Amino acid sequence: MSEGPLSIATDLPASAPWCGPASPGAFRLHTPSERLDAVGCLARLPSGPTDTLGARVDAFFAARRSGPPLLVGALPFDPHADDALYQPERVGAAAPGSRDDGACLRPSAAVAEPSEADYAAAVSRCVARLDTADAPHGLHKVVLARSLRVEAAAPVDPQRLAARLGEDASVTTYVMPLPVAAGEAPAWLVGATPELLVSRRGTAVVSHPLAGSARRWREPARDAAAARALLASGKDHEEHHHVVEAILDTLAPLCSRLHAPVAPSLHATRTMWHLGTRIEGTLKDPRVSSAHLAGLLHPTPAVCGTPRLPALEAIRALEPVDRGFYAGAVGWSDADGDGEWHVSIRCARVQGRVLRLFAGAGIVAGSEPALEVDETAGKFRAMLDALGIDDLRTA
Numbered sequence: 001m002s003e004g005p006l007s008i009a010t011d012l013p014a015s016a017p018w019c020g021p022a023s024p025g026a027f028r029l030h031t032p033s034e035r036l037d038a039v040g041c042l043a044r045l046p047s048g049p050t051d052t053l054g055a056r057v058d059a060f061f062a063a064r065r066s067g068p069p070l071l072v073g074a075l076p077f078d079p080h081a082d083d084a085l086y087q088p089e090r091v092g093a094a095a096p097g098s099r100d101d102g103a104c105l106r107p108s109a110a111v112a113e114p115s116e117a118d119y120a121a122a123v124s125r126c127v128a129r130l131d132t133a134d135a136p137h138g139l140h141k142v143v144l145a146r147s148l149r150v151e152a153a154a155p156v157d158p159q160r161l162a163a164r165l166g167e168d169a170s171v172t173t174y175v176m177p178l179p180v181a182a183g184e185a186p187a188w189l190v191g192a193t194p195e196l197l198v199s200r201r202g203t204a205v206v207s208h209p210l211a212g213s214a215r216r217w218r219e220p221a222r223d224a225a226a227a228r229a230l231l232a233s234g235k236d237h238e239e240h241h242h243v244v245e246a247i248l249d250t251l252a253p254l255c256s257r258l259h260a261p262v263a264p265s266l267h268a269t270r271t272m273w274h275l276g277t278r279i280e281g282t283l284k285d286p287r288v289s290s291a292h293l294a295g296l297l298h299p300t301p302a303v304c305g306t307p308r309l310p311a312l313e314a315i316r317a318l319e320p321v322d323r324g325f326y327a328g329a330v331g332w333s334d335a336d337g338d339g340e341w342h343v344s345i346r347c348a349r350v351q352g353r354v355l356r357l358f359a360g361a362g363i364v365a366g367s368e369p370a371l372e373v374d375e376t377a378g379k380f381r382a383m384l385d386a387l388g389i390d391d392l393r394t395a
């Protein structure tokens, strides 16, 4: 192991559960087409805010002396907060545990924080803050989230939970060991996202934002009607348009070619319909890395709102629970600048027996509080199904 600023973090003990040689905290990122598993931690990237990510990753690979030419990790939602990336010891899955699957996942209690009524009230207050004809150029969209605190009967195994989430072949499942204070139990971010923030392979760049959503139904006719209504919804197209516009504006100066279809298409997971747009570009400068691109794009209006800073302020004022690494990004970057960053939604922070689930919805002028409560309930469904919670009675 090399000495110097980029070897094992000095601000965390070497045994810190999220990043140490003996770390059981295996990283997982399984997309519909590729699998990345990594174990252990050789070195931690000095943490920092999102806008310095590209420079920190470049410096890391310029100085690296041994180990896999790879960084894996997570960006928090708040672009001013510290991220968590590290160089794994080895790429490949850890040996499977011997835990009893069922006992790990049986939940015993769930508490909505905020309550559905308080979330609906926050949506109303948010709508009142949005741009109006009388006050143009203000806030156009804010993504407001709520959370569920679930207690399981026994400690939850993050890898088993991710495997259950992966029964939906349309999503990207992930497990990321999270930074915790000294002496705290290990914690993970575990989820199943349908949304690609950005990927870069050579000069080829892809982003696949989703915004505008409807929950799915078991009965085929009702499910098809929900999809048709989403495709016809002006409010959802507006939510979507803000995201595509922001991503195109960010990528345009960096690309010699940039393409997005004129209208979004339907994107399905097992539990939700979304409007999605696949954006493809060619980089002018091959030295612009995936970490650099993720640092520029995050947080998009799909998880934050637009304009970005007033939307961040509204979220701070209206959400009672800190998002942490929910609505950030999970992914990897390699020494060639290639990499892939997925939006960390449809997830839970898992620590021992306690899970905190998050779900958010885009609020624009005309959003109705009760419908946003329902949409976020739909977005919890994938995780609740994986936990075996059919009928959610929150305290």
Ligand SMILES: C=C(O[C@@H]1C=C(C(=O)O)C=C[C@H]1O)C(=O)O
Binding pocket: 143, 145, 195, 210, 211, 212, 213, 239, 274, 302, 303, 327, 345, 346, 358, 359, 360, 361, 362, 379
């Ligand atoms: C914020 C979430 O999802 C995001 C918000 C969406 C929307 O408002 O329609 C759709 C997909 C995601 O970009 C979430 O799942 O928690």
